[in-house]
Amino acid sequence: EVQLVESGGGLVQPGGSLRLSCAASGFTFIDYWMSWVRQAPGKALEWVATINKDGNQKYYVDSVKGRFTFSRDNAKNSLFLQMDSLRADDTAVYYCVSLVAGFWGQGTLVTVSS
Amino acid sequence: QAGLTQPPSVSQGLRQTATLTCTGNSNNVGYEGAAWLQQHQGHPPKTLSCRDNNRPSGISERFSASRSGNTAFLTITGLQPEDEAVYYCSAWDSSLSGWVFGGGTKLTVL
Numbered sequence: 001e002v003q004l005v006e007s008g009g010g011l012v013q014p015g016g017s018l019r020l021s022c023a024a025s026g027f028t029f030i031d032y033w034m035s036w037v038r039q040a041p042g043k044a045l046e047w048v049a050t051i052n053k054d055g056n057q058k059y060y061v062d063s064v065k066g067r068f069t070f071s072r073d074n075a076k077n078s079l080f081l082q083m084d085s086l087r088a089d090d091t092a093v094y095y096c097v098s099l100v101a102g103f104w105g106q107g108t109l110v111t112v113s114s
Numbered sequence: 115q116a117g118l119t120q121p122p123s124v125s126q127g128l129r130q131t132a133t134l135t136c137t138g139n140s141n142n143v144g145y146e147g148a149a150w151l152q153q154h155q156g157h158p159p160k161t162l163s164c165r166d167n168n169r170p171s172g173i174s175e176r177f178s179a180s181r182s183g184n185t186a187f188l189t190i191t192g193l194q195p196e197d198e199a200v201y202y203c204s205a206w207d208s209s210l211s212g213w214v215f216g217g218g219t220k221l222t223v224l
Binding site: 035037044045046047050059060061095099100101102103104105106107 | 149151153158159160161164165170202204206211212213214215216217218
């Protein structure tokens, strides 16, 4: 069974940092490009970032470029999203996803508020 | 970044057929097709169809996807109450080097 389990969400003040993690199992992790997708309360889905199989190609939505860093550890079947200089409009549920294969995690809530 | 266009809402009767649309351009939907997702309130999205129009294991045959040019379609036959949900489309955009999503269509089963 495919599983993507996110962790690391929580409440953080504006300007602060958080590191999200995603543990993958049930599929050959190294064969897939992976992504983070977020959903602000009551809003539509928004793509955040994508990483290739090797981790040496990364793509980001304009609003997070320079603030978020996406990485992966294929030996540990894990993904990481380092989020710095957080803003109120980053508040959302963050999903770990393989958009090509259609695998979605349950999501982790990030709240940026003072 | 520009997204895909979906009608905000669609209503159709019980046991009828609904067809949802997702319009993009030659860099996204017209490039490699669109995936379709279903999301019930308070739950994560579930993939109904991948970009190649194939259904993941466990998805009902009542859901079928297709594409014509820059528009993708999701057809749902024999509508059931549990089909009430928000439906999203997504596609890789080769000019943006990123994924784009539609704004979602809320399907109401009458």
